[in-house]
Amino acid sequence: MIRASSIIRRDAVDADRIVDVITLDHGDRHRRRIVLNADGGTAFLLDLDRADILEDGDAIRLDSGWLVEVKAASERLVEVTTAGTLELLTLAWHIGNRHVPAEIADDAIYIAYDHVLIDMLHGLGARTRIVERPFRPVRGAYHHHDHGAHTHHHGHSHG
Structure with a gap:
């Protein structure tokens, strides 16, 4: 092979x-x-x-x-929007606090479909829409590439 x-x-x-x-x-x-x-x-x-x-x-x-x-590939995603930038940043914080992969655009956040998260986001004032598109989430802050190598180091505790 x-x-x-x-x-x-x-x-x-x-x-x-x-x-x-x-x-x-x-x-x-x-x-x-x-x-x-x-x-x-x-x-x-x-x-x-x-x-x-x-x-x-x-x-x-x-x-x-x-x-x-x-x-x-195109995937079933949730497009998350709000009336303003501060609200969208606040939603990004809540999504990140749950360690959910997210793609962040100028006017929207995209996450994998999850009805529980949709309910939470609605409770925080978000508008959501189901879309089909490729998912390109932001890589984590501790993800580094060095000529193809992957390193991961945590300087904090999850406990």
Whole structure:
């Protein structure tokens, strides 16, 4: 089986080396070791040293040197909006306080569909709308990349 052991970040992808595309939702883009089948039929073993997040536009480097481009799949999301910026920032704090992955845009926050969170957000004055689109949540503050390496360090307690 073809093996892939590294991720090329979107800003370093050589489009001429792409031989296939793989469409994955947010949950499936956090991987370490799994057999994957790209949209065009290329099957390969993703075998990273440690779990990492495949971002929309990144590429998985096959051992042959060819690349499989990562495309974020459309997902059922909740678009969260408010009347003003301060209210949206307050909602972002509440969402973050629950350690929920969130995509933050200028005028909205996007989270994975969760009826309990929708009820909480409505109670805080939010407007919500169910949408279908790729989910690209903000990476955590302690997530660092160093030439493909992933490090995670907590300087605080969750207890």
